[in-house]
Amino acid sequence: MKKTMLVLLTTVLAASAAGCSGDAGQQSQPSGSVQDAAKSNPSAGNGAKVELQFWDMVWGPPEYIDTAKALVDQFNSENPNIKVSYQSTPWNNWYQTFTSAIAAGTAPDISTGAGYQAFQFSQMGAILPIDDVVDDLKKNGDDFLPNTVDLMKYDNHYVALPWAIDIRVPYYRKDLFQQAGVTPPKTWEELRAAAKKLSGNGKYGMVMPGDTGGTHYVFSLMLNNNGGLFNKDKKVDFLNSRNVEAVQLLADMVKDGSINPAGAGFTGDDATKSFGQGDAAIIIKNPGFPAQLPELKDKIGLMDPLTGPHGEKGTIYWINNIMLYKQSKHPQEAKQFMKWWSQNNKALWTKGHVTQLPVKKSFTEDPYFKDDPERKEILEKWIPIGKTTAYPYPAVFPELNEIEGEGVMQTLTQEIMLGKDPKAIMDKANQTMKSIMKEK
Structure with missing residues (x-):
């Protein structure tokens, strides 16, 4: 948000x-x-x-x-x-x-x-x-x-x-899922397969904007995999294997043609419009999102939490x-x-x-x-x-303002959609976060 x-x-x-x-x-x-x-x-x-x-x-x-x-x-x-x-x-x-x-x-x-x-x-x-x-x-x-x-x-x-x-949760178009013969995914593997089947002919399985709303997708998947930006001692831990898996999943979905690459230039409102027009079947938003599209309220469903590849669940929220x-x-x-x-x-x-x-x-x-x-x-x-974005550190701290506000994760999200090398973009984000946290 x-x-x-x-x-x-x-x-x-x-x-x-x-x-x-x-x-x-x-x-x-x-x-x-x-x-x-x-x-x-x-x-x-x-x-x-x-x-x-x-x-x-x-x-x-x-x-x-x-x-x-x-x-x-x-x-x-x-x-x-x-x-x-x-x-x-x-x-x-x-x-x-x-x-x-x-x-x-x-x-x-x-x-x-x-x-x-x-x-x-x-x-x-x-x-x-x-x-x-x-x-x-x-x-x-x-x-x-x-x-x-x-x-x-x-x-x-x-x-x-x-x-x-x-909090951020995923919503899906019931009608599009039904037309494609797809059931709501429960795992990362099912998410990728469902999004791929829902894509084609100018349609995409998932829409992800390039503004701060898009970073919520990255945060959600990292935390769903029990990853996070930091370790328990508040040290930058962005390159941990759980985060790498999350970014790689999004990169793979982009390669599959399941995420609209034009989303790199989308705002959150653009993403909502795309979802509402039926050009995308999955979107991540805040509670009450269906009310923004009252004409589709009965066609929008809330997905269950995904189970990550190591059996964990999670998503991003702010208090x-x-x-x-x-x-x-x-x-x-x-x-x-x-x-x-x-x-x-x-x-x-x-x-x-x-x-x-x-x-x-x-x-x-x-x-x-x-x-x-x-x-x-x-x-x-x-x-x-x-x-929270501080996880697994048990409290929030001031530097999170700059990490989010400076657009570190926003740039990373845009570059994922543009098909850039996941390792290179994560390395760049990692260095920026370490600079913000005054780590060598």
């Missing part, structure tokens, strides 16, 4: 880091419990309102913003000594929006943001650790899905709270999160709102129609998820095998 991808602007980052140099490289110790919010602002007890700024990214259709505003209004009515102002923040130029605000001393008290945002800004000294918030939530019962909260740890502190999962900023004058009230938001934002799905999936186990028990076959299947079959 392009919203999780950063296009790092070196000059902006340098200016922003300089603007936060007083805190750069330092992690403040967690403040007191969120239960002590009133103590942090004596005037609150005298009827004065503490004002907080909440910047929320646009995570869904228009009804999402309306739902989020209604939730903020609900919090304000339940907490008369705090007034949260809601700002819907567009994704266009979002990185510059936040870095400029941090540098100018006008950052919000709290915000949602891209998957790695809290980690990068924490490295710049701009994010407030929330160890106490996590402790409070765990004391009241851990309602988070496994491997979501601990991913938010950086430099021995929790720097954000997870709220949604953005989107909510974070606090050190510039806040009212950190305890901000923590109070963060905790409330985490516990009460189920309506973002049931009314706001977010296409991602919640990190709260209790939310997933709602009929909105239980009674929808696609959402239910993704939650049951796909979420448990999701892995």
Whole structure:
């Protein structure tokens, strides 16, 4: 999802880091419990309102913003000594929006943001650790899905709270599969054979765009094969045999004529159009994708997770999160709102129609998820095998921004579709990643 991808602007980052140099490289110790919010602002007890700024990214259709505003209004009515102002923040130029605000001393008290945002800004000294918030939530019962909260740890502190999962899963055209006499594949071998049989006469078994959406295919197959960009010690391990097998599979499918080579110049929307027109039978997208093609909704199926050549399963996902900023004058009230938001934002799905999936186990028990076959299947079959781009390293870290944002994997994806030598393109990507990670 392009919203999780950063296009790092070196000059902006340098200016922003300089603007936060007083805190750069330092992690403040967690403040007191969120239960002590009133103590942090004596005037609150005298009827004065503490004002907080909440910047929320646009995570869904228009009804999402309306739902989020209604939730903020609900919090304000339940907490008369705090007034949260809601700002819907567009994704266009979002990185510059936040870095400029941090540098100018006008950052919000709290915000949602891209998957790695809290980690990068924490490295710049701009994010407030929330160890106490996590402790409070765990004391009241851990309602988070496994491997979501601990991913938010950086430099021995929790720097954000997870709220949604953005995952990539494969969809297929039921009608095209039926016409070709093909059943949905269960293994890599079956995937290659099915895609080949579905190709010909200007049609392709699979469409893969050349933008960041195309990198999700590469990530998905690498992680499906228990590969990954790094090892458990956070060292670049891109040339491991599992990754080589994944890239080779895509290269072989290109040679088979099963992947449209013109996809190297496609955007995600182009890929969707190709799939919708019946020019391709398989596509990898986010949950809720069939709703983008309502006229074909009954003809689009969700594939089961593939079993890799060594018996593993997996796919790529991102844990989107909510974070606090050190510039806040009212950190305890901000923590109070963060905790409330985490516990009460189920309506973002049931009314706001977010296409991602919640990190709260209790939310997933709602009929909105239980009674929808696609959402239910993704939650049951796909979420448990999701892995981050940091895998197998157990947490996310700032350099992932640059690895994704610099287009390392995007270039690799395009070159696969152009039929270039897999070893050569992997060697080039490996060197770039090592440079980013400052490895020799």
